[in-house]
Amino acid sequence: MGHVPVLLQESVDLLVSGRRVAGGAGVLVDATFGGGGHSRALLESSGDRVLVVAIDRDPDAGARAQPLFQRFAPRFKLLRGNFADLSRLLDAAGIDKIDGLLLDIGLSSFQLEDGERGFSFQTDGPLDMRMDPSCGEPAAAVVNRADDKTLSRIFRDFGEEPYAVAIAKKIVEKRSGKPFLTTRSLALLVEEMVPPYKRSHRHPATRIFQALRIYVNDELGALREVLETGLARLDHGARLVVISYHSLEDRLVKQVFRQAGKGCICPPRVPVCTCGRQPQVRILHPGGIRPQAGEIALNPRSRSACLRVVECL
Ligand SMILES: C[S@@+](CC[C@H](N)C(=O)[O-])C[C@H]1O[C@@H](n2cnc3c(N)ncnc32)[C@H](O)[C@@H]1O
Incomplete structure (x- = not known):
């Protein structure tokens, strides 16, 4: 049946209403291409001068991206690699600042359902699990x-x-x-x-x-790395959207966002700020966004999803 994108409308609305993209230009990065559901919706919902750059470390992503190349080239690019190397991947593609970053982390249904990849205990296959x-x-x-x-x-x-x-x-x-x-x-x-x-x-x-x-797959290490480099690459008014599926990931996302959203860190006894620290981001929807009952009924895999988003100041 393929992969049903989770929190699709919510994530796309947040990304295309970032400052520059709402004005009809910019670069959006979908760092977890998977089956391309989010990339496709980003391309459909943004203007002709918006470039969508997708990343995936899975070798099968290239074949899944073909329909998007056919329909949207030259507005669509796919980079094969680990999102932990975001800076290097963007540099190699000649991209500096970005106007939105999406991370829909974890596995796609394509990976989970392919016994040969070894992710599933439901189907027998080699005990592999590498993305x-x-x-x-x-x-x-x-x-x-x-x-x-x-x-x-x-x-x-x-x-x-x-x-x-x-x-x-x-x-x-x-x-x-x-x-x-x-x-x-x-x-x-x-x-x-x-x-x-x-x-x-x-x-x-x-x-x-x-x-x-x-x-x-060193998933938590890669997530920490991409959150930190991603924040540094975001232009003013750009958004970083993360959809996670379990508490370990969500805890890490919350921690990094909270840290980036912090202003002055002077001890309370100091009457005037001496650290000069300014918040890097504003946290939108501080409680996170969860799928509605209708989405969960149609796609039970979305049940544990939590979306968090920040806007770069
Ligand atoms: C949940 S799926 C994304 C589904 C996609 N949003 C869609 O709608 O089709 C997650 C994808 O991210 C990829 N991925 C996970 N960790 C990655 C990493 N560190 N670097 C690059 N891709 C990664 C996986 O290979 C998988 O294809």
């Missing part, structure tokens, strides 16, 4: 090599898994007989470790798969 299979090591290498302390830290820190220690120990015990090479083999072990009465509506392997995916 860019030419970079880094597959999840199987981590699962079959790391010691139990490292594994339990990954499961706890990136998956908030209550059985992190027990699952990590069991993996280390079992893998000496037969390494974990497939998604199904790992999912079955997790199923055995989580007692049925402790299970929620989610599959017991959800947290473990999330944790490994975040670790293998």
